[in-house]
Amino acid sequence: MEHTQLIDAVNIRTAVRAYDNEPIDDDTARQLSMTLDAINTLAGTHMQLVLNQPKVFAAANESGHLTNAANYIALVEPNDDLEARERAGFYAERAVLTATLRGLGTLWVGGSWDRDEAARHCRIEHGEELYLCVVIGYPEHHLSYQAKSYDELVEFQRSHRPTKTFAQFTAEMSDTERAAAPDWFTAGVETAMKAPSAMNKQPVTFTYDAVTDSAIARLDPRETYRETLNDLGIAKLHFQIGAGTGEWTWGDGGRFTRK
Numbered sequence: 662m663e664h665t666q667l668i669d670a671v672n673i674r675t676a677v678r679a680y681d682n683e684p685i686d687d688d689t690a691r692q693l694s695m696t697l698d699a700i701n702t703l704a705g706t707h708m709q710l711v712l713n714q715p716k717v718f719a720a721a722n723e724s725g726h727l728t729n730a731a732n733y734i735a736l737v738e739p740n741d742d743l744e745a746r747e748r749a750g751f752y753a754e755r756a757v758l759t760a761t762l763r764g765l766g767t768l769w770v771g772g773s774w775d776r777d778e779a780a781r782h783c784r785i786e787h788g789e790e791l792y793l794c795v796v797i798g799y800p801e802h803h804l805s806y807q808a809k810s811y812d813e814l815v816e817f818q819r820s821h822r823p824t825k826t827f828a829q830f831t832a833e834m835s836d837t838e839r840a841a842a843p844d845w846f847t848a849g850v851e852t853a854m855k856a857p858s859a860m861n862k863q864p865v866t867f868t869y870d871a872v873t874d875s876a877i878a879r880l881d882p883r884e885t886y887r888e889t890l891n892d893l894g895i896a897k898l899h900f901q902i903g904a905g906t907g908e909w910t911w912g913d914g915g916r917f918t919r920k
C-alpha cells in the first residue's frame with residue numbers, strides 16, 4: 662500500500678532534532694521550493710527555503726540539543742499581524758507534511774536558533790519580520806530511517822511523546838456530547854492531537870456545535886507564550902486533514918464548516 666496522503670504524513674511525523682551531515686539533494690530542494698512557491702502564491706505567505714547555513718544553529722548544534730541542523734524554511738511575516746501568525750502555522754505545517762512524505766525530517770523552531778543570523782539569508786521586505794523557522798533535512802541515519810516500515814513509523818509517532826487526552830482536547834464538551842459528535846469531528850480532533858506545538862503545550866481545544874453542525878477551535882487563555890497563534894494554525898490544519906473537506910475561519914474561536 663502506498664502512503665502518499667497528508668493523513669499518512671500526520672501519522673508518521675515527529676520532531677526531528679538530529680540530522681545527517683549531508684546537503685538536501687538538488688532535485689528535492691527544487692521540489693520543496695516549488696511547493697513553497699505554490700503555497701506562497703495561493704496563501705499570501707512569504708516562506709523561503711534556505712540551505713546550508715549551519716551557523717544559524719551553531720549554539721544548539723554545539724550543545725547537543727540539535728545535530729547537524731543547517732537548512733530551514735524561514736517564516737517571514739508582516740509585523741504585528743496576529744492572523745498572519747496563525748496562517749503561517751497553517752501553511753508551513755502543510756509544507757512540513759509534504760516534506761515528511763519525501764522522507765525529510767523537520768523541526769519547528771522558535772528558540773533553538775540565531776534569528777539575526779537566519780534573517781541575513783532571507784528576503785525581508787519593509788514591514789515584515791522573520792518570526793519562526795522550520796529546520797529541514799535528512800534525519801540522522803536516514804537510509805535506515807527510510808527502510809523502516811510505515812507501521813513502525815506510525816508506532817513511533819504514537820508513543821514518542823506524551824499527549825493531552827481526547828477529553829482534554831474537547832474540554833468544553835460533556836461525555837454525552839462527545840459520543841453524539843459526528844465521526845468527522847472525532848477524526849479531526851484525533852489528527853490535531855498529533856500536531857506539533859511549541860514545548861508540546863497543545864494549547865488548542867475543539868468543540869462540536871450541533872446547532873450549526875460545525876466545529877470551533879479555541880486557544881486555552883492560560884497559555885500566553887509567543888507561539889500560541891502559530892500552534893492554533895497548525896492544529897487547525899491537522900484537524901482539517903482528519904475531518905476531510907471543509908474550511909476554517911481564522912482566529913481564536915474560528916469555525917470549521919464541512920463541505
Ligand SMILES: Cc1cc2nc3c(=O)[nH]c(=O)nc-3n(C[C@H](O)[C@H](O)[C@H](O)COP(=O)(O)O)c2cc1C
Nearest residue numbers: 675676769770771772773857858859860861888891
Ligand atoms: C511553534 C513551535 C516552536 C517550536 N520551537 C522549538 C524550539 O525552539 N526548539 C525545539 O527543540 N523544539 C521546538 N518545537 C518542537 C516541539 O517541541 C515539538 O513539536 C513538540 O514537543 C511535539 O513533539 P512532536 O513534534 O514530535 O509531535 C517547536 C514547535 C512549534 C510548533
